[in-house]
Structures are given as C-alpha cells and as structure tokens.
Amino acid sequence: MSIKKKAIILSLVVSIVLMLAKFTAYFITGSNAILTDAAESIVNVIAGSFAFYSIYLSTQPRDENHPYGHGKVEFFSVFVEGILIFIAGIIIIFKSSYNLIYPHAVGQLLQGTLIIGITGLINMFVGLYLIKVGKDEHSVTLQADGRHLLTDTYTSGGVVLGLILIQLTNIIWLDSLLSVLVGFYIIYAGYKLVRGSVGGLMDESDFTLLEEVVEVLQNNRHNPWIDVHNLRTQQYGPEFHVDCHVTLPYYFDLNQVHREISQIDELINKNGFRKAELFIHADPCLPACCHYCHMSECKVRAEAFKQEITWTPEIVIKNKKHFENELL
Template identity: 30%
Template sequence: MSSPVRYAYYSIAASVLTLGLKFGAWTLTGSVGLLSDATESLVNLAAGMLALWALLVAVQPADDGHAYGHGKAEYFSSGAEGVLIIVAAGGIVWAAVGRFLDPQPLDRLGLGLVMALAASAVNWFTARGMLRAARRYDSITLEADARHLMTDVWTSAGLVAGLAVLLVAPPSWAVLDPIIAVVMAANIVVTGVGLVRRSLGGLMDKALPEDEMRAIHEAIRAVAGQGALYHGLRTRKSGPRRFVDFHLLVPGATSVARAHTLCDAVELSIVSRLPGTLVTIHVEPEEEPASFDGHAVGGACAGGGDCGSCPGAAD
C-alpha cells in the first residue's frame, strides 16, 4: 500500500471512533452544541473516504489517456470536502435556531464533555500525523483532511470550554448552547471556503506560489547567467507534481548539443530546488525578433514580471 494512502485509512478509522464518541455525548446531554460537533465528525468521515478515493487515483502512473498523470484528483477531493464542511455548518445553524427559540436544559453534561474531549484527543493525534505526511508527500488531500481534523479539535475545545460554564451556571444560561453552536458554524465555514478556493486554484492551473517562482528564476540564472534571456515561463501544479515550461534564448550559433547540455543543467538546477518538477524548455535564437514572443505565449519572463513587458510585446 502506498504510504499516502495509508494515512487516509488512519483518518477514516479516527472519524469512525470520534463519530461514536460525539454522537454518544449528544445523546447523553441533548446539547445542540455537541450535536454540531458530532455533525462535523460525520463530515470528517465522508471527507476521509473522499480523500482515500483521491489518493488511490492520484498515485496511478501516467497513461495514454492521462499523459500528465492523475494528480488533479486530489483537488476534487479537497474541493468536495470544503463543500461538505459548508453544508455541515448550515445544518448546525439550523439546529441552533430551533434551540434559540426553545432553550432546553442539558442532562449529564459532565460525562458528555469528557466523551467530547476524548474524541478531540483522537483527532489531534491523527491530524498531527497526517500533517507531517502531507509535507512529506506534498499532498493537498492529506493536508486538507488533516486541517479539517485540526479545526475539529479547536472547535471542540472551544465548545467544551463554553459548555463547561453551564455546569455551574443557572438554567437561564441555557441559551449559551446555541450561541456556541453558531460561533462554531462560522469557524467551520471559513475552513470550508478556504479549501474550495485552493482546490479551484489547482483545477484552474494557477501558477506556483511567489516563493517557488523566485526559486525557478534563481535556478535558471544560476546556470544560464544573470543576464539570461527567457520568457513564456508558465507553471502549474497537479497533486504533488509541478510543471514548468519556458522559452530560453541562446546565441543562434549555439550547436544543438551545447543547447541540449545547457537545458539539462537548467532542468537539474530547478529540480534541485523544487523536487519532483517536470521541466520543458523551448530553445530559440536570441538574434531573431520573432523569438521574443512571450506576449503571445503568456507566463513570466526574465524580468520576473509578465511577458507583456518583454521586447517585441508591442509588435
């Protein structure tokens, strides 16, 4: 079994365990706040199963029908998880409104809070392990699932702290329960929207982050020289794999062999800074005006900006 896939199974196991604990806590107490916490665990389980599917697809090698691999399956998983989180938040608010209108006393709250804390401990240990794995395998699916679990930990901690007040507060404070549920729902929505935005960025071939773009520029200049001419620098990411392509301008008298050697060195320089990157370089003669076609290709250029400012952009 591939290691990233193994962590998805851990997430599913943790979600099943916490689901039982949290719904048990809600059944004991009747707290709508604990119900909201249990609902998020149900979403965690669905998200874990989506993550498992995405990772099983993403690890498949490239084939005739998917020459760039299957890495983008991870974005479908993280995006779907974001949507599920937002839907769960809506359900929490719906339950909280009913409790606002008809506040109810809570039963066996102490035992219920202990069960909720136990579930949070399970999620915390699982999320920590998954975050380490997400960095190791550069997986947005594992990161999304781990951050969702970690959000669950902190919202549960806030929930327990708030409901603990009701252990000593008068019955009139029962309205605190739905208030806490609404606050938790708002926090969950922020997490869900963030995951959806990142997933859409990946599906739309968003360029690599600024720090990685700087690393690519530095890698090119480290081999081709500080005055290297290049444009049409386009980047994207598909799962853990990065793709970089650009046009490199060299003297027209450069032999094919020398140009090839230069390109190999540039590729190695980029990969040394960004492991797992697939680099494609198109060589053009720097004396030819037609070579300065970055404005038509798009992407970034040697100046670090977009190719619209390159020589020939107005031609």
C-alpha cells in the first residue's frame, strides 16, 4: 500500500474517532460551540472518504479514455471538500444565530473543554503529517485534507478559549457568539479550498513550480540552448507536464536536436521535483540571436556575443525569442 493511501486511511480513522468524541462532549455539555466543532467533524469524515477514493483513482495507470492519467480527480476532491466545509459553516452560523437570540443553559463545561482540547491537538499532529506527506508525494488532496484538519484545530482552540471564558464569566450567550465567529472562519477556509481546486481544474499556472523548472534550466544551461520560451506547466495529480520552445543552432541535424532535447528532459526529471513529462518544440536560431548565444565556435555567427540573458519566469513564459522580448 502506498504512503498516500496509508496517510488518508489514518486521517479517516482519526476523523471518525474524534467526531464521536466531540459529539460525546456536546451531549455532556449542550454547548453550541462544541456542536459547531462536532458538525465540522462530520465534514472531515465525508471529505476523508471522498479523498480516499480520489487518491485511489489518481494512482491508476493511464488508459485510452484518460491519456493524461487520473490525477486531476484530486482537484475535484478538494473542490467537494471545500463545498462541504462552506455549507457546514453556513448551517453553523444560522443555528448559532438562533441560539444567540434564544440562549439555553450549558453544563459540565470542564469535561467538554478537555475533550475538545485533546481532539484539537490530535488533529494538529495528523494535519501536519498529511501536509508533509502531501508535499513529498505532490498530492493536493492530502495537503487540502491536512489544511482542513489544521482549520479544525484552530476552531477547536477557539472553542476551548471561549468555553474557558464562559466558565470564568458565566455569560452563556458567549457560547453562541463564539460559534457564529467560528462558522465565518470555516466558510473562509472552505472558500480557499474551492478557489485552489478551481484553479487546478482550469490549469491555472503554478508559479512556484514554474520557478523551480526555470531555476534548474538556468543553473544547468548548455551552450546550444540559446533560449527557452513559451514555457508552460500543468499538474495532473502526482505528475506534471512541461511544454516549451527551445532555440537551437539552425544547422544542427535531427540527431543533435534530439540529443539536446533529451538532455533537457533528463535534467528536469533528475532534479527531484516529481515525475515530469516534457513536450519540447525546437526552434532554429536567427542572426538576431547571436549577441546572447554562447556558441563561441559557431561558424555562421553574424554578431559577437555581448551578454547572457538570465532566464526568469517572466521571460520564459512569453512566446517570443529573447531578442523579440528586448524589443518590447
């Protein structure tokens, strides 16, 4: 079993146990704030179940109907999780607003506070673990689930502080007010997950990933690689795809072009970000490229080398050779 599957199973089991613990705390105390935290745990269980299925599906090999694999299902999983969190926040706000107007008594807050505090700590450790594994395995689902559990930790911390304040002041309506505030925070957390998943589904550029690719190319550039432009990245679950144009000397034969392109492919895949699939289009150089070309022994050079153009994300994403960028 892969480490991703083990991590999401751990998350699911922990979410079920903590959900039962939080509802026990609610039945003991009758606190709306604790009910808010318990209700979010239901979302944790549902989202964890869907996340497990999405991770299972994302690890399936490519087939005729899915030539790029099944990795994008992870973005859909994050979208569903965000929507569930968003809905839970709205329900919590409405119920708590009602109880703010018509408050009811709460009891045994000390026991409830201890239970919520312990569940919050457990969620924090599991959430940090999921985020670490998600980053190592390049899984947006695990990272989203980890951030969700950290959100649950923050809400549990807020609930604990609120319950302590209620015990100190004996102001009962603070319970519902705290629940409303937590509900708004939960809605915000859900919005961030939905926003990120939609960006992934629409192939929104990952600027951090782009910077990593450009840095590797810049630090290991070969003289025949005169410039790199029209560079784009797409992520499909644990895999990502890079396509770009590389300007090479126009007199290179097909074998030489293939060798240079293969070296770029090997370079990206050996620098440890993740498994990458590259689509590289070779462009022939023009006389206007000579002043930034490192091919010192070139027999057709029309102009002396003047200055290297440092590859940056802002330069390489443009669909123009570097001398054309200089004219802008």
